[in-house]
Amino acid sequence: MPRIRAINYKRFSLLLLVVMLLSSCSKLYDSTTTIPLAHTLDVNHPVHLALLHMDKRLQELSSGQMKLKIFPSGQLGTEREILELVQIGSLGMTKVSASPLEAFVPKMKVFSLPYLFNNNKHYWDTLNGEVGKRLLNEGTAFRIKGLGYFDAGSRSFYSSDNLIKTPDDLNGMKIRVMNSQSAVDMVNTIGGSATPVSFGELYTALQQGVVDGAENNPPSFYFSKHFEVSKYYLLDEHTSIPDVIIIGTHIWNNLNSQQQDWLTQAMSEATDYQRVLWKESTEQSLKAVKEAGVEIIVADKKPFQESVKPIYDNLKDEEIITLVDEIKLIGELP
Incomplete structure (x- = not known):
């Protein structure tokens, strides 16, 4: 007390x-x-x-x-x-x-929509x-x-014991997400079981098996020391949330x-x-966690992109649909 x-x-x-x-x-x-x-x-x-x-x-x-x-x-x-x-x-x-x-x-x-950019x-x-x-x-x-x-980079999956290479590998896995409905929907759509946990409690949750994995950018994965309790990091870069x-x-x-x-x-x-610092930190973080024994896997993104199509197909918010269209158009400009 x-x-x-x-x-x-x-x-x-x-x-x-x-x-x-x-x-x-x-x-x-x-x-x-x-x-x-x-x-x-x-x-x-x-x-x-x-x-x-x-x-x-x-x-x-x-x-x-x-x-x-x-x-x-x-x-x-x-x-x-x-x-x-x-x-x-x-x-x-x-x-x-x-x-x-x-x-x-x-x-x-x-x-928070996956593979938007x-x-x-x-x-x-x-x-x-x-x-x-x-x-x-x-x-x-x-x-x-x-x-x-x-810049907050791109978020990717990491796990304690189970190797993740494809969407099917997430089936049945409890994946920590932020307290965001969009993040919950994304993980559940891919096939995992989204589990909101505060960031401050995540190290212990990974260590004790409360969750099987999580998702975040490389610097956060490194600075949080989650690499100490996570063996695998899959660079699938599903979301880029600033x-x-x-x-x-x-x-x-x-x-x-x-x-x-x-x-x-x-x-x-x-x-x-x-932006300059972030780029440097991302490269240094990936190098550091690899040296610490984490296996880094570069994902084949196509199966993941296919797995999240229902999210876009089921969008009902007209304002969000309009924003998505605007952003897609920006990506088509020279």
């Missing part, structure tokens, strides 16, 4: 600090406007390093008039808890996967184009606004146009920086 009280006291103290920082955000004529930003990732993760770069560029662009105060490693809670803090005005910014954003921005579920160019042409920019503003009714996207940098509308709407421009420019430069 004392341990729990200590943890809660620490969390309370951090939240109190955030509230104090937020009060500075409303004082737009002070020398420095500080925006608190929290996320759940490790300090060595490409996302955190890119956010540090964003802070540096924001300070440079604004000549010290604006900066970020970053709380990494889940100091202020889970991804959903942090997002809710942004919504209620107790926090300024966060990083969130587009998948959990479905609960607040239903159109974001389009990114032809290649990396198609992915970034979509995010940087009209479709991606439009989706960033879809959450304003929920008091959140997307500033931009970070990370979204979110700011509360209570902050954005109180920034003047110059401050908004500084923040937008810093975001754009951080995205370019993070």
Whole structure:
């Protein structure tokens, strides 16, 4: 019990600090406007390093008039808890996967559709184009606004004991997924048994056999140390779900146009920086897990693409169908 009280006291103290920082955000004529930003990732993760770069560029662009105060490693809670803090005005910014954003921005579920993009160019042409920019503003009714996207690579399956090479190999396997209906539908359609488990509990769940496998990108597989309890990693790259940098509308709407421009420019430069880091981290992570004894299998994607066709055939949401058509058209452009 004392341990729990200590943890809660620490969390309370951090939240109190955030509230104090937020009060500075409303004082737009002070020398420095500080925006608190929290996320759940490790300090060595490409996302955190890119956010540090964003802070540096924001300070440079604004000549010290604006900066970020970053709380990494889940100091202020889970991804959903942090997002809710942004919504209620107790926090300024966060990083969130587009998948959990479905609960607040239903159109974001389009990114959870499997094999939506032809290649990396198609992915970034979509995010940087009209479709991606439009989706960033879809959450304003929920008091959140997307500033931009970070690369989260492509998600692939990994397993503790059972080798996965084809969709049939997933039959009967309990596969951990994010708390996303789209992710559940995808795994169940392929033939697995989708099992939502929080990311923080996944290492133990894999170790104890609560789940047989999971799916994520290579850096997350490596930094989470899931490779220690997973023998196989199948590079099937079924989904490419971006990370979204979110700011509360209570902050954005109180920034003047110059401050908004500084923040937008810093975001754009951080995205370019993070893409380079992500590519390097992906290559290094795959090398590291292979050296640790994980068998990496390059998937024949065609059977997997065939297995998920029912997802597209059964789409009923007209807005999502329209988005899919728009994104497919982007992929056909020269």
